[in-house]
Amino acid sequence: xxxxxxxxxxxxxxxxxxxxxxxxxxxxxxxxxxxxxxxxxxxxxxxxxxxxxxxxxxxxxxxxxxxxxxxxxxxxxxxxxxxxxxxxxxxxxxxxxxxxxxxxxxxxxxxxxxxxxxxxxxxxxxxxxxxxxxxxxxxxxxxxxxxxxxxxxxxxxxxxxxxxxxxxxxxxxxxxxxxxxxxxxxxxxxxxxxxxxxxxxxxxxxxxxxxxxxxxxxxxxxxxxxxxxxxxxxxxxxxxxxxx
Amino acid sequence: xxxxxxxxxxxxxxxxxxxxxxxxxxxxxxxxxxxxxxxxxxxxxxxxxxxxxxxxxxxxxxxxxxxxxxxxxxxxxxxxxxxxxxxxxxxxxxxxxxxxxxxxxxxxxxxxxxxxxxxxxxxxxxxxxxxxxxxxxxxxxxxxxxxxxxxxxxxxxxxxxxxxxxxxxxxxxxxxxxxxxxxxxxxxxxxxxxxxxxxxxxxxxxxxxxxxxxxxxxxxxxxxxxxxxxxxxxxxxxxxxxxxxxxxxxxxxxxxxxxxxxxxxxxxxxxxxxxxxxxxxxxxxxxxxxxxxxxxxxxxxxxxxxxxxxxxxxxxxxxxxxxxxxxxxxxxxxxxxxxxxxxxxxxxxxxxxxxxxxxxxxxxxxxxxxxxxxxxxxxxxxxxxxxxxxxxxxxxxxxxxxx
Numbered sequence: 001x002x003x004x005x006x007x008x009x010x011x012x013x014x015x016x017x018x019x020x021x022x023x024x025x026x027x028x029x030x031x032x033x034x035x036x037x038x039x040x041x042x043x044x045x046x047x048x049x050x051x052x053x054x055x056x057x058x059x060x061x062x063x064x065x066x067x068x069x070x071x072x073x074x075x076x077x078x079x080x081x082x083x084x085x086x087x088x089x090x091x092x093x094x095x096x097x098x099x100x101x102x103x104x105x106x107x108x109x110x111x112x113x114x115x116x117x118x119x120x121x122x123x124x125x126x127x128x129x130x131x132x133x134x135x136x137x138x139x140x141x142x143x144x145x146x147x148x149x150x151x152x153x154x155x156x157x158x159x160x161x162x163x164x165x166x167x168x169x170x171x172x173x174x175x176x177x178x179x180x181x182x183x184x185x186x187x188x189x190x191x192x193x194x195x196x197x198x199x200x201x202x203x204x205x206x207x208x209x210x211x212x213x214x215x216x217x218x219x220x221x222x223x224x225x226x227x228x229x230x231x232x233x234x235x236x237x238x239x240x241x242x243x244x
Numbered sequence: 245x246x247x248x249x250x251x252x253x254x255x256x257x258x259x260x261x262x263x264x265x266x267x268x269x270x271x272x273x274x275x276x277x278x279x280x281x282x283x284x285x286x287x288x289x290x291x292x293x294x295x296x297x298x299x300x301x302x303x304x305x306x307x308x309x310x311x312x313x314x315x316x317x318x319x320x321x322x323x324x325x326x327x328x329x330x331x332x333x334x335x336x337x338x339x340x341x342x343x344x345x346x347x348x349x350x351x352x353x354x355x356x357x358x359x360x361x362x363x364x365x366x367x368x369x370x371x372x373x374x375x376x377x378x379x380x381x382x383x384x385x386x387x388x389x390x391x392x393x394x395x396x397x398x399x400x401x402x403x404x405x406x407x408x409x410x411x412x413x414x415x416x417x418x419x420x421x422x423x424x425x426x427x428x429x430x431x432x433x434x435x436x437x438x439x440x441x442x443x444x445x446x447x448x449x450x451x452x453x454x455x456x457x458x459x460x461x462x463x464x465x466x467x468x469x470x471x472x473x474x475x476x477x478x479x480x481x482x483x484x485x486x487x488x489x490x491x492x493x494x495x496x497x498x499x500x501x502x503x504x505x506x507x508x509x510x511x512x513x514x515x516x517x518x519x520x521x522x523x524x525x526x527x528x529x530x531x532x533x534x535x536x537x538x539x540x541x542x543x544x545x546x547x548x549x550x551x552x553x554x555x556x557x558x559x560x561x562x563x564x565x566x567x568x569x570x571x572x573x574x575x576x577x578x579x580x581x582x583x584x585x586x587x588x589x590x591x592x593x594x595x596x597x598x599x600x601x602x603x604x605x606x607x608x609x610x611x612x613x614x615x616x617x618x619x620x621x622x623x624x625x626x627x628x629x630x631x632x633x634x635x636x637x638x639x640x641x642x643x644x645x646x647x
Contacts, residue, residue, distance in 0.1 A: 098479035112487045
């Protein structure tokens with residue numbers, strides 16, 4: 001690493017990332033940074049490339065151009081399971097729990113790359129404190145949980161890897177409004193405990209309310225960026241996403 | 245040891261159907277020689293020999309259960325690994341190599357071949373798996389189906405090495421370095437060296453020991469980190485990768501372990517029959533083992549063992565003796581007319597013989613209709629089928645979560 005250190009102390013840095021599905025270009029030179037202890041929101045409409053951005057970060061697909069660094073390390077071409085081991089954990093869209101595994105085994109799967117039994121037990125306890133419902137349903141199959149409980153489990157599972165960066169894809173999708181409150185409150189709690197979060201949401205208002213900074217994606221391009229408050233106040237964002 | 249018993253007791257094994265079945269299977273295995281001796285009036289050899297053959301299928305089922313039940317990979321060519329295990333024993337534990345271009349013979353002891361066959365079969369599992377395990381579901385099934393057809397054909401057509409359709413015969417009999425003779429075998433008490441295991445009881449004991457080892461192994465595997473990774477892959481491969489599972493490696497391992505069990509079974513089978521022939525490892529073997537896994541309760545170890553024993557009983561005992569059974573029943577209830585051929589009717593015995601596979605099919609269909617989860621399913625499948633899984637929040641849930 002003889003090159004100069006990056007100017008920012010960003011934990012995660014995407015620089016000019018292009019990504020394709022076959023021939024269709026889904027991302028056009030996307031640059032995003034996430035700093036230590038930040039909540040960063042990625043907002044935009046359906047098909048804007050939010051999920052694709054997460055997928056390129058977590059190694060489920062690889063960028064055609066551009067680079068991704070995490071903690072100063074180049075991870076552009078790193079494979080998914082190695083990226084998890086580096087400390088980036090994604091709670092995928094549609095939750096993607098293991099429906100026919102017990103709640104506790106889903107959580108254990110979250111800690112798959114870890115070997116420290118004591119730490120795992122400690123984090124399991126932390127998840128159960130955040131989501132007491134999960135403790136009650138410990139031995140139930142994940143597929144038999146309600147939608148809200150499944151979302152809690154998805155976030156809990158992501159936390160079990162003790163991530164250096166937590167990526168949440170549409171955590172409020174399909175939840176009753178009152179549960180959305182609980183989920184966003186928990187996101188802030190997790191962040192306050194020291195975990196940076198990259199949040200992808202269609203629910204732009206809620207996401208920008210909790211986010212320190214945000215990016216607005218449109219058809220694979222970043223069209224606007226700023227602090228959460230700035231974006232909430234921006235006329236463009238209000239018109240496009242907040243229906244004002 | 246005491247701690248283990250206490251733990252088992254505190255979990256109250258009577259509430260756990262699996263524990264009950266393990267217990268019953270163990271008792272059954274121990275008492276079976278005695279039972280066979282009593283029912284046959286002192287000549288248990290036939291029944292013990294059948295039990296040994298049934299054990300081969302239990303071993304195969306345990307192995308395929310790792311691949312299909314635990315990791316969710318549909319393998320339709322499992323008999324190929326069985327063949328590879330059996331031929332491994334045939335090559336290195338008989339005079340056969342003398343008639344091949346090698347012109348030499350190898351007589352490796354049975355116990356060592358067990359280990360060798362395990363590695364050979366597992367290696368073939370990896371060789372087949374490495375290029376194909378990137379495929380999913382149906383595609384993998386087709387490729388394994390092809391492999392299952394290719395392997396017996398290779399053994400059949402490379403006659404310079406394998407004697408083709410004639411197979412390889414006069415395989416070595418397993419030997420124990422030291423054995424005790426005594427009143428139980430009708431001899432005076434004595435120590436025998438290089439004891440050859442000829443009698444079916446010997447094979448029966450070997451099989452029971454093999455099965456115990458294998459059950460302990462797969463049980464530990466299932467409850468291990470790798471077992472959870474397999475379950476996760478079976479549920480959702482992408483999500484498993486997102487959790488940090490190296491999915492290709494995990495699937496390869498499942499394939500290799502499944503193949504290894506099959507190699508075990510093949511070696512035992514070859515040694516017991518003292519003959520291997522390409523005809524013994526056809527598609528029907530792969531399918532029979534798959535049926536045993538599904539019908540017993542995919543993913544549940546005692547379930548698939550129970551399934552394999554019952555299916556074995558039906559295929560190899562009940563169905564072949566069906567014509568005789570119905571004939572004697574007809575005679576006993578006075579319908580002797582039915583036993584005679586008349587016109588198009590061939591007599592009830594022959595009639596039953598013709599309907600054998602229809603009856604087998606009906607049994608399978610009925611079991612799957614009445615118990616789609618298998619005879620003794622894992623707790624997971626049971627819960628899934630009784631409670632159902634859903635992905636939507638319903639009103640009561642919201643109230644329960646917020647209230």
